[in-house]
Structure formats: structure tokens, C-alpha cells
Amino acid sequence: MTQQTLLDCHRRIKPYIHDTPVLSSRLINKEVGAEVFFKCENFQRAGAYKMRGATNAILQLTDEQCGKGVVTHSSGNFAQAVSLGAQSLGVAAHIVMPNIAPQVKKIGVLEYGGLIYECEPTLEARQTMADQVSQDTGATFLHPSNQLNVIIGQGTAAMELLAEQPDLNTIFCPVGGGGLIAGSALAAHYFGNECKVFGGEPFEADDAYRSLQSGILEGNETTDTIADGLRTTLGDVNFPIIQQHVSGIIRVTEAEIIAAMRMVWERMKIIIEPSSAVTVAALLRDRKHFQGQKVGIVISGGNVDLGNLPFHASI
Amino acid sequence: MTQQTLLDCHRRIKPYIHDTPVLSSRLINKEVGAEVFFKCENFQRAGAYKMRGATNAILQLTDEQCGKGVVTHSSGNFAQAVSLGAQSLGVAAHIVMPNIAPQVKKIGVLEYGGLIYECEPTLEARQTMADQVSQDTGATFLHPSNQLNVIIGQGTAAMELLAEQPDLNTIFCPVGGGGLIAGSALAAHYFGNECKVFGGEPFEADDAYRSLQSGILEGNETTDTIADGLRTTLGDVNFPIIQQHVSGIIRVTEAEIIAAMRMVWERMKIIIEPSSAVTVAALLRDRKHFQGQKVGIVISGGNVDLGNLPFHASI
Secondary structure, eight states, rough: OOHHHHHHHHHGGGGGGGOOOOEOOOOHHHHTTTTEEEEEEEEEGBBBBBHHHHHHHHTTOOOOHHHHOOEHHHHHHHHHHHHHHHTTTOOOOOEEEEETOOHHHHHHHTTTTEEEEOOOSSSHHHHHHHHHHHHHHOOOOOOOOSSHHHHHHHHHHHHHHHHHOOOOOEEEEOOOOSSSHHHHHHHHHHHHSSSSSEEEEEEOHHHHHHHHHSSOOOSSOOOSOOGGOOOOOOOOOOOOHHHHOOOOEEEEEEHHHHHHHHHHHHHOOOOOOOHHHHHHHHHHGGGGGGGGGGEEEOOOOOOOOSSSSOOOOOO | OHHHHHHHHHHGGGSSOOOOOEEEEEHHHHHHEEEEEEEEEEGGGGGGGHHHHHHHHTTTTOHHHHHEEEEEEEEHHHHHHHHHHHHTTTOEEEEEEEESSSHHHHHHHHHHHHHHHHOOOHHHHHHHHHHHHHHHHEEEESSSSSHHHHHHHHHHHHHHHHHOTOOSSEEEEOOOHHHHHHHHHHHHHHHSSSSSEEEEEEGGOHHHHHHHHSSSSSOOSOOSOOOOOOOOOOTHHHHHHHHOOOOOEEEEEEHHHHHHHHHHHHHOOOOOOOHHHHHHHHHHHHHHGGGEEEEEEEOBBBOOOOOOOOOOOOO
């Protein structure tokens, strides 16, 4: 793993992804007391950064592997990303999804040509069904967050952000499975100017926070959070990268997530999903530590079920 | 009125406005059968194109007039624009708003330092109160859509769009008071390459459509539309410009407005207000006439009350 690994990955996936815009808002800067740069992966193809890692992983399969397709399990965004990435490259995509995944994410998978296999909403049920599909079809298993090719692909968003804003003091990422923050931490290490990386995580699914405290991989007994992309846990590939390169994880409440999401929608007129709002909430919660800094935030995605929003009437 | 009038206006207001991005979506292009370019005035300062006209009008006041402030009546976006524009230039802003205006728009006015005067939600009540305030304070009255300085300012959004996409066949604008479409039609006339301008208007407030049919200014008996920015009627300054330079107005139903708004939110991850969705709905309704064209759409604003959205649960 060198700087060149990331550069090669970026060159490889560039034709298949958007170089997403970096936006900012005077009103939010004023509110936070820092200069905040939002890397808008909600505008990425398939609506999330996951397109990067999925594309990188598929592009490194052999022709024989491509012929047998790919299989993954995902609560939603990686599922859409693998479907679209595989479709672009003429590869079959088998997608195991928990039966409680938002409807809008299932529709996305179908529109991009993925084949859905529904399972119970537990990590064990997902993996069991993915293994079965792999056995039946010969498809290669792609993990949404715990494979190095995927992690490196996810890191290209922070690479692009640093290319545009080389002097960032801090980059915030949400922490779910850990692929985005591990990749971003590698990008900050190789391309940043002493740029630190912080994670935002819901109190309701804070396995990464506890894992960093204890030094071993912790699980979640419950994951009762609106941030549906962050209900998964860290893995053995990304955890050591996170231990080495991430400065801290800030936990937030469900109310803080919803308030941050509403603030970004109202102020910036962009749609970010709850999992992305977690980082904004984390920055707001601990803003006194980031006063006067240049802060990057990777807005991970914008896939929201508009028929089921958490906003209440104002007044 | 010459090409130079628009160029001078653009140079004058440029330091006070954003040159907003032009976005597009493969999925929407496929749906429409045309190449569609969205000029994102929802990302404009104060969340709408109205910042352009308001700033142009204020910048042409004398010092004495500036000392006495400005007054306007507006259902919302022009109110915020005048407040912010006036604040930037150190001028007092008196804002007459209908008492049913969305809460988010009232808050915007207050945050930008405007003084709110509430009135009954009729055009007559608005004008009466604005006249009274003007008499009491000496403030100069700015009309949201029926003054040439305002109209020319609004036209700079289409100017910027044409600078980026000079070969547009058509530009769509929403039609409310008529300032945006009149300004855009002037911009298309002076800067387009045989670029036609079409309006989108709700059936529920179709005074512009009927005025173009009859040749005289028609009113609306009721204005029961979700597109709150389009409940006003054309004026005697913009109507002749519209008669001369606009190719047609396409009317849409309330259900079409809501569906178009949802499509843009879901596909593009940007927040557009119902008044802006009217143009997208108009293009979708008559898409067969625009097949294969390059179509620009001025997304007029993104000020929406998130506590009161029209979306229903999906499945």
C-alpha cells in the first residue's frame, strides 16, 4: 500500500465515476465557526460514494470471474453501486438485501439490473445467503467495506477533496462498516498536509467507538438508528487502518442527526441521507475543537425514502 | 433596451450573487428524451433567482433613496432577496408578506435583517400595506416582477446558462408574476442562437396562459396551487415582453407538479421548490415536442417548508 496504489485506483475508476462537486455554505460556516467543504458524493452515480469501491473491485476481476458475476450483501447503497458498476461492465450482479431496506434502494437495484435476494435483517443471515448464492452461481463475493480493493476505491473521494482543498486540517466521515473512513484515512495520510480524520457515529450503533477504546472488534447489540447505512460493524481489514490513521470518533444522538440533516437540506438545498448527516452532527456537537479550521466532510450519499421523512411541522 | 443593458446589469450585480452551477442527470435525460440543463438558482444566495433582480434594483438607487430604505411585498423569495440584498448594501428593508407565507420564508427574512409587515393574502391588501409603509418611511417601492430593473436582473440567470450552453434550443421558466420569464426571454433574444422560451404554469393559476390567448391582462379568480411563488399575476411592464418573445405556456396539474418535484429530488438529490417543479412538469407533459433538443430549465428556487411536504409513503 503506497501513494501510488491510490493514484492507480483513481485512474482506473475515473471513466466510470463522477468527480463530484465540493460545495460550501456561508450560513453553515457561521454556525460552525469553521470553513466547511462538503464533498458531495450524494451526486455520485447511483447516489453514493460506494460506486467508487464497487467499480474498483469489479475492474480487478479476471475475465473468467467476470463471466460468473459478483454477489454482495448490503443495506442499500453498495447494492445499487455494485448493480450499476456491474451493468456498466457487462457483469451479472446478485444482491442480498435485508427485507427492511428502504423501498427506494430496492428500486434502484432493480433499475440498474441487479438481481435481489431478500433475507432477514441480521448480519448473519446476509452472509449466509450471500455464501449460498456464491456457491450456486460461482459469483465472486464483494464485501461492502472489508476488502482492500473496496476500501482503496472509497478513499478516492477524499483524494479528490484534498486535490481541491489541499490545506484541510480535518476530514469527517461517517462510520458504518468502516470502508469509507479507512479509505479516507489512507488518502489523508498520503495526500493531506497533516490532515486529521474524524468519524461520526450514532450512539445507537457505536461499535467503532467502542472498538477503538477496547482495541478489539466490538459488536452492536441493537442498531436502532435512522442512519440505516451505519448499522453494520467494522471488519478485520479496515480496523487496523482505522486504529492507525483515525484521530477519533464522535458519537451523536438521533435528534442531532435529524437536526443536522434538516439544516443541510434547508441551508444548502441538497439532499443528504441520515448516514451523511451524522458527520455534520458530529462537527456541530464538538465544534469548539474545530474553530477556525478548514474542515472537509465526505457527504456519503443522498438516497432517502421521501415517503418516510423524519421532519415535523415547523412553527 | 439592448444587449449592453443586460451585460451592464450582470457586471453590476456579479459581486453580490453566485454564478450558480448547471447540473444534468442521465436518468432524467432518458426519461424526457432530450438533453436537459438545470440552471440551479436554488443554490443562489437567499435560495432563489430573485436575488439578481433585487440587487440590480437596489444598486441603481440614489444615495438619498438608499438612506430611506426599500419596501416590497412578496410571498417569500423576493422578500428574502430584498432583505439580503439590502443588508449587503447597508439599506433598510421593509417587507410586506401575506400571513399564510411559509414559516421558513419568514424566518429567512428575519435572519437577513428585513422588517416584516403581515397582511391578508390578497394582491390588494399587499399593495395597500406596501403603499402605506412607503408613505410612512419614504422607502422606495420595489416590485417583485413588474419593474424593468428587476426583470433585467432576473434575466442574468438565463444569460449565464447560455454562456455555458450556447446552443440551447429551448429555455423553460416558471411563470408567476412574469419577471423571470420576461428577463429570460430578453436574454434568449440577445444571447441565444434562435433559442425559444417556454413557460410552465399551474392550471390553478393560469392567468399568463389566458392573457396570451386574449391579448389583455387576465386575473385569477382562485390560486389553489402548491406552487406558492406562482400565485401572482403578470404586470403591464413584463406582459408586452412576454407577448413578443415567449413561444408558449404549458399548463400542468398539481399532481404533475408534485411528481416532477419528487423526480428531481430523488434523481438529482437537489431540493427544488414546487414553483420550480412546474417547469419540469411542463417539459414532461409535452416532451414529444422537445425530443432530441438541448433544453435549459431555470430552477428558480429551493425554499421549501420541510415540515409540510406533499410526498406520500412509497408502497
